[in-house]
Amino acid sequence: MIPEMGQFALALAWALALVQAVLGLAGAARGSVGAMAAARRAALAQCAALVLAYACLTAAFLRIDFSVLLVAANSSTRTPWFYRLTGVWGNHEGSMLLWALSLSLWQAAVAGFSRSLTAAFRARVLGVLGTVSVGFLAFLILTSNPFERLVPMPGEGRDLNPLLQDPGMIIHPPLLYMGYVGMAVAFAFAIAALLSGRMDAAWARWSRPWTLTAWVFLTLGILVGSAWAYYELGWGGWWFWDPVENASLMPWLVGTALLHSLIVTEKRGAFRSWTVLLAIGAFSLSLLGTFLVRSGVITSVHAFATDPTRGVFILGLLALTVGVSLLLFAWRAPRLSGGGVFAPVSREGSLLVNNVLMAAAAGAVLLGTVYPLILDALQGAKISVGPPYFETVFVPLMAPAVVLMALAPFLRWKRDALARVLRRVGPELVGALLLAALGVWAAGHATPGAYLGLALTAWVALASLRLLVERLRQGAAPGLAARLRGIPGSWWGMWLSHLGVGVFILGVTLVGALEQRLDVKMMPGQAAELAGYRFVLRGVSEVPGPNYTAQRGEVEVWREGQMRTVLVPEKRAYFRSAMPMTESAIDWGVFRDVYVSLGDPTGDGGWVVLLFYKPFISWIWFGAILIALGGVAAALDRRYRRLARRRDSVPVPEVLPEPVAEAAR
Amino acid sequence: MTARGKRLTLILAALALLGGATALVLSAMRENLVFFHTPSEVAEGKAPFGRTFRIGGMVVDGSLERLPDGVTVRFAVTDTAKTIPVVYRGALPDLFSEGKGAVVQGRLGSDGVFVASEVLAKHDENYMPVEAQHAVDQAQRAAATLKP
Numbered sequence: 186m187i188p189e190m191g192q193f194a195l196a197l198a199w200a201l202a203l204v205q206a207v208l209g210l211a212g213a214a215r216g217s218v219g220a221m222a223a224a225r226r227a228a229l230a231q232c233a234a235l236v237l238a239y240a241c242l243t244a245a246f247l248r249i250d251f252s253v254l255l256v257a258a259n260s261s262t263r264t265p266w267f268y269r270l271t272g273v274w275g276n277h278e279g280s281m282l283l284w285a286l287s288l289s290l291w292q293a294a295v296a297g298f299s300r301s302l303t304a305a306f307r308a309r310v311l312g313v314l315g316t317v318s319v320g321f322l323a324f325l326i327l328t329s330n331p332f333e334r335l336v337p338m339p340g341e342g343r344d345l346n347p348l349l350q351d352p353g354m355i356i357h358p359p360l361l362y363m364g365y366v367g368m369a370v371a372f373a374f375a376i377a378a379l380l381s382g383r384m385d386a387a388w389a390r391w392s393r394p395w396t397l398t399a400w401v402f403l404t405l406g407i408l409v410g411s412a413w414a415y416y417e418l419g420w421g422g423w424w425f426w427d428p429v430e431n432a433s434l435m436p437w438l439v440g441t442a443l444l445h446s447l448i449v450t451e452k453r454g455a456f457r458s459w460t461v462l463l464a465i466g467a468f469s470l471s472l473l474g475t476f477l478v479r480s481g482v483i484t485s486v487h488a489f490a491t492d493p494t495r496g497v498f499i500l501g502l503l504a505l506t507v508g509v510s511l512l513l514f515a516w517r518a519p520r521l522s523g524g525g526v527f528a529p530v531s532r533e534g535s536l537l538v539n540n541v542l543m544a545a546a547a548g549a550v551l552l553g554t555v556y557p558l559i560l561d562a563l564q565g566a567k568i569s570v571g572p573p574y575f576e577t578v579f580v581p582l583m584a585p586a587v588v589l590m591a592l593a594p595f596l597r598w599k600r601d602a603l604a605r606v607l608r609r610v611g612p613e614l615v616g617a618l619l620l621a622a623l624g625v626w627a628a629g630h631a632t633p634g635a636y637l638g639l640a641l642t643a644w645v646a647l648a649s650l651r652l653l654v655e656r657l658r659q660g661a662a663p664g665l666a667a668r669l670r671g672i673p674g675s676w677w678g679m680w681l682s683h684l685g686v687g688v689f690i691l692g693v694t695l696v697g698a699l700e701q702r703l704d705v706k707m708m709p710g711q712a713a714e715l716a717g718y719r720f721v722l723r724g725v726s727e728v729p730g731p732n733y734t735a736q737r738g739e740v741e742v743w744r745e746g747q748m749r750t751v752l753v754p755e756k757r758a759y760f761r762s763a764m765p766m767t768e769s770a771i772d773w774g775v776f777r778d779v780y781v782s783l784g785d786p787t788g789d790g791g792w793v794v795l796l797f798y799k800p801f802i803s804w805i806w807f808g809a810i811l812i813a814l815g816g817v818a819a820a821l822d823r824r825y826r827r828l829a830r831r832r833d834s835v836p837v838p839e840v841l842p843e844p845v846a847e848a849a850r
Numbered sequence: 851m852t853a854r855g856k857r858l859t860l861i862l863a864a865l866a867l868l869g870g871a872t873a874l875v876l877s878a879m880r881e882n883l884v885f886f887h888t889p890s891e892v893a894e895g896k897a898p899f900g901r902t903f904r905i906g907g908m909v910v911d912g913s914l915e916r917l918p919d920g921v922t923v924r925f926a927v928t929d930t931a932k933t934i935p936v937v938y939r940g941a942l943p944d945l946f947s948e949g950k951g952a953v954v955q956g957r958l959g960s961d962g963v964f965v966a967s968e969v970l971a972k973h974d975e976n977y978m979p980v981e982a983q984h985a986v987d988q989a990q991r992a993a994a995t996l997k998p
Contacts, residue, residue: 577881
């Protein structure tokens with residue numbers, strides 16, 4: 186009964202989304218207060234229906250109801266309850282349901298927390314979001330029903346893909362989806378601006394906290410996915426330029442550009458068309474990511490579907506979204522033109538250049554990701570574009586962007602003189618170049634790449650420090666604490682995120698330059714040396730797990746004659762699938778990770794053991810966390826809330842007269 | 851400078867930047883494309899020497915052999931028509947096994963042995979041609995259904 190209830194709730198959600206889309210868009214166009222209020226209620230109801238549908242599927246998993254095909258295919262009686270909980274989204278149908286649920290949560294949030302918006306504007310945003318929802322729920326209902334029954338009911342299920350049976354996988358998909366789907370809100374704001382022809386500073390202030398929130402989710406989702414790849418795949422890498430990784434990086438890059446473009450739109454009224462285009466781009470790339478990851482065109486842990494109709498459906502939705510929004514853009518964007526004039530050397534100028542660089546990087550990643558697919562589809566030629574391409578392209582595009590990123594906050598709006606700015610931060614610039622030289626000398630690794638990385642890090646760190654000092658000197662309030670408190674959240678957001686980029690680059694540079702790896706055959710009792718550490722394999726024994734049997738190695742890690750720790754890497758064989766699984770063991774540290782994983786048994790009692798020494802890899806995660814924290818700080822800026830309060834206290838007419846709505850009639 | 855002049859400068863600068871980026875992308879693409887060749891193509895000498903490429907097929911049953919150092923392995927990859935010997939130093943991915951599909955990246959040695967730098971580790975246990983996949987799925991589903 187419960188699965189049928191879920192299916193009914195899904196159908197109901199689709200109908201509600203349709204109501205929301207029609208009433209929202211038509212109500213705003215006609216200025217009907219009743220229709221707009223109904224659209225808002227429909228959004229809340231749609232969310233409730235999807236929560237119910239999701240709860241029904243979760244219940245089926247928790248009760249181990251193998252009469253549901255999805256449960257039988259993705260769990261077993263021995264799967265621990267928390268992996269049955271994540272098994273809900275560890276498959277195509279369930280993950281698309283999670284997608285739809287995330288979208289409806291965002292819609293409910295817009296419906297609930299947007300009192301600062303005018304009713305007409307909110308109705309348009311909800312109308313656009315409802316339209317997206319209609320498309321995706323139709324996809325779910327028509328091609329990927331998660332509640333399909335299995336007759337006859339099997340006695341045992343096939344268990345969840347062992348790679349997904351990992352704590353990281355409990356939080357990675359929801360975070361990433363909230364990020365992907367959150368870009369839909371930025372998109373809806375942009376489309377609503379095109380529809381209404383209204384795109385002013387207030388619009389940017391409304392749009393920015395939503396975009397920031399989605400971007401924070403996306404950042405954290407990518408971070409968790411990367412950390413998972415690092416410790417779960419057993420190969421010690423943290424980024425492989427795999428198409429599924431690129432799929433999440435592209436909307437992140439464009440989303441980052443969008444955040445910055447929004448600043449200019451808010452403060453100077455410029456870049457309006459560009460902002461709209463970026464919002465459309467970010468969401469389109471999210472959809473493209475969904476297509477790449479879920480359609481099965483790429484073989485990976487994320488590709489559950491091999492049914493071609495599904496891929497075609499998502500591709501159709503993507504084409505429709507891009508096509509319609511670009512048409513709308515071409516038609517309405519001329520209305521948005523105008524805005525502040527600025528000189529090339531100015532804060533606007535630097536933000537523009539960085540926007541172009543970021544978009545170009547996203548384009549280059551896009552090309553490298555889809556080119557093999559297109560060539561395969563057109564000519565049947567099999568090629569692949571590997572990490573060297575992405576590294577060759579990405580570094581030269583991003584390095585100047587990072588230099589400018591740290592410089593831009595020192596520039597004045599509108600017009601500035603390069604000489605003035607260089608006088609201000611000249612010492613930092615020279616200091617960074619010298620520090621980097623010192624760094625590569627100290628590390629004994631003098632390559633151009635390492636020097637560039639260290640120089641960028643040092644520049645970002647010194648410039649950030651200088652920026653903080655100048656900011657504190659500026660304040661009128663007496664006392665350091667008062668001045669610190671006086672700095673707005675968005676400033677802290679900028680400062681933390683930019684500093685995070687520096688920390689991230691340091692991690693990437695040092696782990697790339699100084700990591701060491703040794704693949705070695707070890708007999709029990711034998712030792713191996715790497716990077717000043719001595720590894721002794723005590724032995725390998727068989728250990729039972731809940732739904733697997735593991736070969737567990739015990740490896741002593743010694744340094745300077747002292748045993749530091751014992752690492753226990755495993756090679757697991759899961760009962761329900763033939764798939765062996767490497768479970769690496771890591772001694773985490775702030776300045777280095779020591780990483781051990783088991784390869785294959787050599788047949789004579791020995792094992793191939795993979796040993797890694799990974800200096801500063803944690804700094805990659807620290808950097809990403811700082812970047813995300815910056816986003817949180819900026820989203821919580823008082824000015825966004827102050828605006829909301831002001832709107833509350835001063836009664837504003839529910840429907841503002843909108844010239845475009847008039848003209849459209 | 852007039853407002854129009856400033857805007858023109860900016861647009862030109864942006865275009866120059868984009869042009870540079872495009873040139874960079876195209877040259878990187880030309881240098882770093884990795885082509886895929888079947889064992890038959892390699893046997894016919896159609897694969898490039900001295901350049902990295904990929905071959906793929908099934909790992910021949912009984913061909914996997916570990917050299918005395920314990921870490922270097924030899925195996926053969928076949929497309930059922932032709933077979934190419936491969937040598938690889940390092941730990942094999944979890945999903946590598948005899949009789950299963952595999953893709954390896956590396957260079958062809960002058961002795962006709964393919965020196966692999968990478969044995970591709972796909973995240974999925976079902977890394978094989980779609981048709982075989984379908985058959986296996988059907989069989990697994992039937993087995994799961996038959997169990998009491």
